[in-house]
Amino acid sequence: MIDQLNQIKSEALLELNAVNDAASLEEWRIRFLSRQGRLPLALEGMKNVAKEDRPAVGKAANEVKTVVNSAFEEKKASFETVASVLPEDPSLPGYPHRPAQSHVVNQTMDRMVQIFRRMGFALAEGPELETEYHNFDALNTPADHPARNEQDTFYADLPPHPKFGRLLLRTQTSTVQIRTMESGKPPFKIVAPGRCYRRDEIDATHGIFFHQMEGLVIDESANLGDLKGTMEFFFKELLGNDTVVRFRPHFFPFTEPSFEIDMARKGHAVRGKKWLEIAGCGMVDPAVLTQVGLDPEKYRGFAFGMGVERIALMLHGIPDLRLFNENDLRFLAQFQGA
Numbered sequence: 001m002i003d004q005l006n007q008i009k010s011e012a013l014l015e016l017n018a019v020n021d022a023a024s025l026e027e028w029r030i031r032f033l034s035r036q037g038r039l040p041l042a043l044e045g046m047k048n049v050a051k052e053d054r055p056a057v058g059k060a061a062n063e064v065k066t067v068v069n070s071a072f073e074e075k076k077a078s079f080e081t082v083a084s085v086l087p088e089d090p091s092l093p094g095y096p097h098r099p100a101q102s103h104v105v106n107q108t109m110d111r112m113v114q115i116f117r118r119m120g121f122a123l124a125e126g127p128e129l130e131t132e133y134h135n136f137d138a139l140n141t142p143a144d145h146p147a148r149n150e151q152d153t154f155y156a157d158l159p160p161h162p163k164f165g166r167l168l169l170r171t172q173t174s175t176v177q178i179r180t181m182e183s184g185k186p187p188f189k190i191v192a193p194g195r196c197y198r199r200d201e202i203d204a205t206h207g208i209f210f211h212q213m214e215g216l217v218i219d220e221s222a223n224l225g226d227l228k229g230t231m232e233f234f235f236k237e238l239l240g241n242d243t244v245v246r247f248r249p250h251f252f253p254f255t256e257p258s259f260e261i262d263m264a265r266k267g268h269a270v271r272g273k274k275w276l277e278i279a280g281c282g283m284v285d286p287a288v289l290t291q292v293g294l295d296p297e298k299y300r301g302f303a304f305g306m307g308v309e310r311i312a313l314m315l316h317g318i319p320d321l322r323l324f325n326e327n328d329l330r331f332l333a334q335f336q337g338a
């Protein structure tokens with residue numbers, strides 16, 4: 001009986017080896033494994049085996065069943081994977097692949113950076129997990145400033161930096177002003193695009209993370225006229241020649257004087273308002289220069305910062321900022337820019 005089972009096993013495996021499509025696999029299964037197949041029929045012979053031989057024969061029978069069944073399952077699975085990849089008719093056209101494209105927010109940043117590069121700005125970067133010092137203190141923002149409130153800042157549950165204080169997700173790209181001035185020698189002329197984080201209620205115009213683009217120019221002669229010219233050129237290049245900007249006095253801790261920039265375009269009133277607030281800027285405060293070891297009697301400069309999402313919304317007439325982060329291709333695929 002054991003010989004007979006082994007014989008069936010070798011034949012079954014040999015024939016299975018030659019099987020190369022689902023139909024012949026089914027034929028093979030009927031021949032060897034179905035109720036009237038050779039293996040079940042042979043196993044019926046167990047009834048007639050002498051009692052003392054049963055354990056040995058039972059063991060051999062189990063082994064043969066396992067080997068043959070798993071060889072069958074394996075073969076079957078190999079057809080299933082192939083079948084799920086290949087269309088039934090291999091001459092059918094293939095699946096279309098959409099060429100990769102960058103996210104509309106990145107496209108917007110690229111476009112902004114291109115304009116600044118043409119004006120001679122270099123690209124700078126800083127970390128998103130920042131120290132309290134770089135995000136606030138060095139930017140002339142003292143410990144009791146409301147922006148440092150736990151309620152609008154994400155502090156990390158990590159040990160503080162020994163020198164620079166607690167760690168937090170940066171709330172502004174102005175940190176890169178400090179990092180740039182710390183790590184090089186003037187003159188500086190950089191833009192720093194990147195992600196920022198603030199605790200906020202999420203709605204059509206607020207998210208808990210967003211992108212800003214920071215700018216910093218430091219040399220021995222930069223003045224307010226340069227700042228104004230730079231901003232005017234930038235917004236006209238970005239939004240068209242009929243764009244006008246105005247500087248409205250404001251307060252930022254790290255610039256003095258400081259301004260908010262409003263822009264307007266003919267025929268583009270937003271919610272009935274002609275002027276749209278679009279950026280912050282100013283002349284770098286001498287206290288900031290001193291903090292990074294630059295002599296404010298010798299060096300001067302200007303800085304600016306603006307939200308990228310807001311510009312992307314405006315460029316494309318997108319109604320709601322939340323669309324940027326839902327990862328819905330029906331939305332994202334509409335922006336075929338760079």
Ligand code: DAH
Pocket residue numbers: 171172173174214215252255279280281282303304305306
């Ligand atoms: N960091 C400011 C903010 O997040 C924006 C800003 C204002 C940046 C004035 C600047 C600046 O560089 O000079 O609200």
